Amino acid sequence: MDTGGTFTDFVLLGGEQPRIHKVLSTPAAPERAILQGIEDMGLTVALAQGELVIVHGSTVATNAALENKGARTVVITNSGIEDLLLIGRQNRPELYNLRPLPTHTALHDTPVIGVDTRLDAQGATLIPLTDETIRQTVDAVRRHDPESVAVNLLFSYLDPAAEQRLGEALRQAGYPVSLSSDILPTRGEYERGMATWLNAWLSPRMADYLARLKQHTTPAPLTIMQSNGGTIAADQAAERAVNLLLSGPAGGLNAARRLGQALGRDHLMTFDMGGTSTDVALLDGDIRLTRQGRIGPYPVAVPMVDMHTIGAGGGSLAQVDDAGLLHVGPESAGASPGPACYGQGGTRATVTDANLVLGRLQPEFALGGNLRLDPAKAHDAVARVAERLDMSVPQAAQGIIDLANEHMSQALRVISIQKGFDPRDFTLVSFGGAGGLHVCALATNLGMHQAVVPVRAGVLSAEGLVYAPRQRERIQALPADAETAHIQTLARQLERQAREELEAEGIDADRIRTETGLDLCYQGQSSVLTLPWQGEEPTQSEVAFHALHEQRYGHRLSLPVRRVNLRVRCLAEARPASPGQAPRGEGSPAWEAPVYGSAGDKSAAQNSEGNKIKIPVYRRDELGADQVIYGPALIFEPVGTIYIEADWQARVHPSAHLLLTCT
Template identity: 65%
Template structure:
């Protein structure tokens, strides 16, 4: 069965984005998201793109970035879960790491947590720190444990025993017994086989808590799209077949945003611009990240209040998007976000009953979002409704309508600027040495202001920037991130044995997806630290121990500014197994020179503003600001003193001469 089309589908809080390859020029599409049943928006888009026949024939590959796991975690809507740990350690997840939000409060009130509702059972079996059995798991003890778990009538079970990453035998027996009783089980030796019972336990509990909801959604989507192949983006920037993804919900928490970074990496390679700071501004939030040649992964991520120690793209998210609500507090101060108007009713300008000001309304009031260009003209913008909502807000501030709109945008821009500082300046990177890559439906309207705030001299607005995350999904590799903790004092022979095991495991999973063995590439890394440290740094595998240690010393000095005269420990082995995708090539941009379709005056701008349609621009063309460059999925506001050049692929390269 040959594949004719490749479809990237990115579900956001406001819109669901589609990018279709395989039919000449890439086709793009947007529909309003349906949060209660996300598959409905996906099926609507597939129908409107005329792909039902190709899907029914299995000629359509669908790669999907989903927010189901993220939303369930943030909204506290996981499954009824029982946690099994060792006797005496039942409170380990509630105790946590003792990180306090109020350092000097001697009697802090613990914030409410979904962990407060989790039933915990303890297993009497025990392993020592080398994985050797100290207290065996008897048949009678196992039967009693299963009976206790079943009495809670759980929908899912999380299983996390001490040192199971060195010896999973006890977890495997308990898992088999519970699965025989009809319960889905997430076992820590399969979810995160590494040290740190708190982080390992949290990852396992999150997976168990979220997996039933994710599995139910993916099953509905797979049934609706069958027999079309369906792959899901994972948090580390690689995809996985939907049937394998259902049981790995914790790996999908950054599924959607990771697609944009996959596209950013590909774009950086094409433009020979490896140093990028990205900001993906959607309807409800903005995601920012930094690329220095490749995606930066972290195991210190968070989703809401919960630590997530599985590998994920290093990203910072704030509640500032096109749908972020503006309001005045009791002290008369203006705020923007983090609450959002969402897809329904949406901003006031959508004409769907919303009456509160959003960032999108501010752009409409200031003329930067023209009604005839919103979503290619398919979305009718109600300028009068936006102005009416802004007038109500302005009256509370004692300001004019346009002045209030400018204040809303200034606050939203400052929120995003602060987020970009977190992932750059606070980590030792100078933003001036990077280019700012803007994407997402609302990003182009703010890119110049953010670059100015950060002292950056260049920026990029890629072609189809409003759906770049969806496009990145199609090009993302099929990938597995395998991890295994090492016992103390493990020699090179033991390391090589574990590397071989992880490579075989990664290959087997990819082959199950239909990947040829000859297509699979493996990349090996070692997590290392100084003796006595708890945090690790990742270095590429080298055959010689001395070479690995030298790389670690260098990495430690770069990250922390010094190196120590202490022994170095090898903590974990990591293997990345991946196979690249080869979707159809995109045709080059034809030679042409687009003219401004009209000129207009905008509030707060002293000059005439030229308005261009991006689809008419040709390679090599240069546009001077102020200008609006509109396309079907977004508008770029080219501020005064900025200029934009169109490259051979149609990307906008923004510079500020003399900056």
């Protein structure tokens, strides 16, 4: 089950055929929508009898960070650097603004306590931590009455003893504690401190939510998707909230990777368009991770899927500014009141309303299987935009769609062209409830000739949660003079820790495999590149690093290469049930629908009067394997609609995926 900003999605595997379901999300208490979906699917008895295994993608940590609703937190650091997290890297988001306005975040309201202790850059003790200092620190924490405490001491990744002593004393005093030497034991006190503060700030909210959810789902095992694409037991997830900030979107990438393996395509660009936002990512053989992610104003240096998110979804609001220019997003109608056509009280035009006005959504298409659409309310909402733009309602609706498409195309360029990849070498994988309506237009904008709309694309992020491996990742900064033998010893220690945690969750030891990587950079650089490492000599790693740096950035340097961090990942692949096959035979159009053609539809004969054409409408569950559908056409299912534009065709794969080709 995947909780999104507008819908909560469910996928049940294990029966003869997969079952899917959607309900409107309940952001104030996400577990309510989950329990409603379980009841709607008739799974209450199975849940009570322990016959379900639940994997959950959650937005609780993300929403708490974006809405500044974390817990009351105190930060403990070394005396003299109490303002370090506020100073940050002094990056300027407005480079040429000489008088930028200060941005107030929750970090500005966080008390910071300086502790008189210090290590040097080699991990040697300069000022020891005394028992009296610990006692004074605990007393200072009590005066702030926090819900959580973050401890971030200089160079603690070299010797965590001082942090561990402080953590033990604070836990005995009754406070949840996050230690930087546990959360992110790497160089860079700012990034390490931010990750630790975020974890302490968000973990109480995540723990409260998971406790409520477990109360209703016990005895079913409950695991949570992490931002790095693997799952973790709910009990441990509650203490690692910073690792859950991209929990839901990571599920879609797992499903896309599995899809690519099944189709023999390892160069994929994913496009996940939901009701509130659009997530795009690039898979070049495997899921790409980054340590330079951001959530709102906060940098997040823990490993997370390399994904670019923009505020463009089906619920993105259209508005005209005082200069007469049309804007779409990032503000969204969300789940409540939602687009005007939902009939939930919304009155402002959205991308979904525009698609309904153009006929690409039909009143017969019940979103989520039960949400009826109101064409009159959509028309009225778009008409108000059209009046401001002095154009017809269909033209205004098409303008909303074109602008949303351009925002999403630009996001796809960010994760491809700007990183040295040619989109034409990739297949565009479209999913999310709204993705199928825009996939042809986006592929055309980027010069791509192939796209895939997976079976159950509207709930693919939820389905991908079931495919996610159970995973632990350990990272450790390396001394500047680390020899190969030392790194090998450290790798075995990290692997043992990760394996023990997985085995404690019931994973058989023979199912666990290990992947080891090194973070490297040129002398003087602060950003790193990660390469696989099998214990080879340094020269081999350096040769591979030079080649990867040239591929990524277009050049290599004649500088020494530094080993920065060791990464060890242990994972056990999931064993989901078979998702089924497409039926044999060939489905006929269910009916013909009047649709306004887009600019690319040469057969649409669209003119200033906004003429409509009739195009065939197919039910996706009636399409047979190898059937070919020529655009323009509509294909609908309860959790999504696909608009096949003119000059495109769709072939049904034996596994029921739609393979789109530009003709």
